[in-house]
Ligand code: C2E
């Protein structure tokens with residue numbers, strides 16, 4: 001209720017004024033009305049006194065007239081003879097009556113007989129008794145319904161021979177002339193008490209009251225009353241009542257109050273309007289400020305326009321300054337929230353927002369994740385701040401390419417980009433060019449840095465994405481590219497599998513190991529000098545009942561993470577020994593290479609395992625270990641490797657050239673075999689730079705006294721080159737895919753003593 005300040009102020013001022021008015025009226029009214037009533041009362045009292053004087057005067061006149069008449073000789077004679085000659089007495093009375101001009105005239109004889117004119121009203125016996133007893137000689141007298149002022153004079157001859165009683169009417173005219181003596185319109189009434197009620201005998205008011213018997217004395221709370229006892233001749237209670245209605249007395253007061261009220265109301269209205277305008281002039285700038293605060297909520301920081309120099313103006317200026325500061329701070333906070341602190345490149349959140357806004361007219365939008373190779377090594381070498389400058393510089397280079405969104409730093413070594421291409425092939429091409437442009441040497445902190453990078457990419461809106469974020473898909477694609485040692489890779493959903501389902505994968509794996517649904521396949525290694533198959537590599541296979549074949553590079557890392565790699569390795573070792581025995585029994589005795597996870601290297605469990613299997617033909621196996629596996633804890637790893645070598649288990653260095661190759665470690669490792677990663681074979685031509693690299697690697701292996709195996713040989717040209725470069729062994733789809741043991745046995749039986757493998761392949 002009344003939530004607006006303007007309304008409240010208006011009501012407050014108006015109410016205050018109204019209250020003041022009411023207070024004045026409440027104070028004045030009793031004062032003025034008491035004064036009015038007092039003055040009316042005074043007037044009534046004065047009139048009452050005037051009646052008394054008139055009464056005395058009239059009584060005196062009547063007494064004079066009666067006295068003179070009583071002494072008249074003729075009249076006295078008639079009175080003296082009245083008992084004998086009542087007719088003469090009555091005539092004398094009538095003559096007197098006419099002569100002195102009174103309204104009533106009676107003759108009362110000493111024996112109580114009353115002589116009167118025939119039309120005259122009868123005198124009350126109490127009066128006659130009083131006269132005789134000399135108890136009265138003047139006063140008011142009521143005969144029938146009329147009142148009189150009467151005087152009785154003795155008729156002396158010389159003894160008292162009777163009384164002459166004369167009277168003048170006390171009528172309405174008398175009352176009127178009495179009432180007219182005052183300046184105020186009073187009413188005069190003459191009342192006589194009869195029985196239980198009052199009878200009205202005369203009144204000043206024009207209108208006659210019909211039922212005079214019912215006339216009650218005026219109630220005192222309606223009128224101001226001046227009540228006067230009139231001296232009565234016969235003992236009746238006769239009253240003169242002067243009344244003045246309070247309503248009439250207060251009428252001028254009421255009109256005064258009315259005027260006061262009317263002017264008060266006009267004043268109130270004026271004050272209300274003025275208060276409203278005043279309140280508006282105060283609240284309008286406040287409303288402007290309030291609207292401005294609401295605009296800020298919507299991100300509109302425009303200043304308020306209030307020009308006044310008063311407190312409100314100062315408040316507005318303060319408000320504008322505060323808004324400026326908030327805007328500045330908000331901009332800084334927003335910038336910080338959306339940018340990488342080290343490089344000031346947009347961050348992942350910024351990138352996500354930008355992706356929501358991109359639209360293209362034709363083609364598809366692709367999200368790319370470009371990963372800098374060996375970033376942590378570079379950072380360790382040149383320092384964190386230089387590394388950040390390097391990433392910022394690469395971001396700058398990327399910005400020069402045609403991008404749909406600003407390149408953003410997704411994580412330490414990954415920069416996200418968005419671009420348009422008509423097809424996946426075009427995306428590969430465009431991204432390839434982009435990465436090549438990025439790989440130009442850079443100068444950071446006066447150091448020249450050669451960098452290489454890989455990139456993964458994914459369609460922004462891929463129907464089969466399964467709810468994955470496109471940035472995540474691009475990052476996964478980058479991981480896939482890194483694992484596959486490829487420069488560019490599109491997101492491969494099949495290879496990625498179902499990460500949610502992977503959560504329950506380890507339980508499934510343990511059950512599969514127990515039930516025997518996991519099995520080993522073997523890929524033969526061809527000796528390029530003799531054309532014989534010198535050995536096989538055992539690779540684990542898991543046909544999952546619901547998800548189909550699960551690749552080892554999905555579940556092996558998971559087993560490593562969850563600690564289940566021991567169970568897997570134990571099973572693989574046991575199975576490899578069995579398969580080796582089966583091969584030997586088939587007359588194909590050869591070394592079976594087993595992949596040992598880098599996580600297990602240095603683990604005492606592995607030693608115990610080796611000890612347990614030592615007498616069971618473990619020396620017919622070979623341990624393939626990636627070179628990077630040694631790097632976590634080189635001392636323990638080397639000690640363990642030496643121990644295995646002492647027990648006669650040959651060591652093979654797997655995936656050489658895929659990671660960061662360290663000559664120092666390579667030199668120290670007691671290995672007999674070096675397996676060149678298939679990444680080094682990609683795009684191999686007779687005279688390229690890759691051939692040179694391959695030759696040096698082969699020479700290096702030989703120099704360290706190792707046999708060199710080439711992995712992933714897929715075509716005859718590569719095989720020929722490897723042969724030419726002096727590579728000892730080859731393994732790859734060209735020779736044979738990894739196959740189950742029975743197929744391997746069949747294959748080996750069919751192909752032993754094949755001296756020239758290249759001839760066989762070309763046939
Ligand atoms: P790896 O030890 O380097 O094994 C060679 C991988 O290359 C195998 O993949 C094999 O099928 C594949 N390969 C062989 N020839 C060719 C070729 O000509 N072209 C191409 N593109 N690929 C070829 P696979 O079987 O999927 O195994 C992947 C990796 O999983 C292995 O790499 C190894 O690191 C790991 N792994 C496999 N079995 C085991 C195991 O029993 N224990 C452990 N710890 N790791 C295993």
Ligand code: MG
Nearest residue numbers: 537595624654
């Ligand atoms: Mg291997």
Ligand code: MG
Nearest residue numbers: 654655675711
């Ligand atoms: Mg390998």
